[in-house]
Amino acid sequence: MKKVSDSTVLRLSLYRRHLREFQDQGRLTVSSGDLAARAGTTAAQVRKDLSVFGTFGKRGLGYPVAELAGALRDILGLRRPWRVAVVGTGRIGGALMGYREFRSEGFHIVLGFDADPDKVGSTIQGIPVRSDDDMERELVEREIDIVIVAVPAGAAQRVVDRAVGVGARAILNFAPVALEVPEGVALRTVNMAVELEGLSYALAEARRDAHRGGE
Amino acid sequence: MKKVSDSTVLRLSLYRRHLREFQDQGRLTVSSGDLAARAGTTAAQVRKDLSVFGTFGKRGLGYPVAELAGALRDILGLRRPWRVAVVGTGRIGGALMGYREFRSEGFHIVLGFDADPDKVGSTIQGIPVRSDDDMERELVEREIDIVIVAVPAGAAQRVVDRAVGVGARAILNFAPVALEVPEGVALRTVNMAVELEGLSYALAEARRDAHRGGE
DNA sequence: GGATGTGAATGTCTTCACAGCT
């Protein structure tokens, strides 16, 4: 299979979300321009992205909403639910365990892990919390597909190594640190601190420009 | 000023983090290769990124750790604290209000906003929650620099429009939706659902490859 | 007529490779 860029996949997710809105409005077809306007991109980009996976539209007409939405579900692997575990049930991990958007998209968080003995055995948002010590066994037994890492930065690489050691293939990292995974393991990092610093940069930059008369 | 890409700014944040580690270890200089190894990129990339902002290294020697860390603080606008407000104090918003990484990097969350009258007047993580109705006035009076949006997708654009209407220049969005802002307003979106779907795509893709014999 | 699908052109980011400073 040809390599597909991360940004294309990201946009496919967006397209699918907006397709559902069109569907709710009862629209039967959309043009690439319609979708682009909603997703914040261009018509050509929409067509290029979709063309990677096949031809879904009819010339002169546009794309059939329901059919394209279904195709995107297939492409994105959302046809069947995935089993997810959250490692680290602090504020962030706990919030993720209750995040409705995950469940409604077919990501079922079935377990949490924590090192704190006081938390082990309790439930958060109705989801049982297990001991960090049992992570490897539980990941295998409960057939976890995706591991969400929500531990402090210093502990994250160790968690990932252990998870990968028992066959984890997909990891979503919320620790503010760059992680290493072997080939064949999918890793995404959500680094909120880095995003904030990006804004800080923009503010500082604007201020510098102002002081200089914005050359 | 020349345009600097988002990915460069993102990496500068990472470099700064790792520089602190080197500093803690007592190292006085680092090479671009050292930094690259930690940040998960290449030596050439590190040098290119830094060269956009000046020349910080000494040939044959490397970069002075403390000095470069300081320069990056300046570049990223982290020399002085920023005042932040969180709109929407549900699970995600609440977790962000307690996120230590923000405060320790100089992002001071001074206010929360919520539409729920039961929450208004209370505090979350020691931070007062104000009424959503008073948002515009409070943003101005409390001189908020950065607005974090943690409301449901359907409410996000409205919040952004109101904030921008009273002069907000930087927005960090956690709602799973693409937002519009006028020129000159910095916007970053953290779309956790989209990231998960990226992993779902990778898993589905691996599975498709396996069934086909991985061409 | 209207909108797709796509090669070609353009733009952007990354990597190479090496001259030049310490």
Place this chain on the structure above:
DNA sequence: AGCTGTGAAGACATTCACATCC
């Protein structure tokens, strides 16, 4: 000798523009 700084090359992503089909 070691490592930076940087033009040039290469890879990748986006946009253009148009033939093609409904």
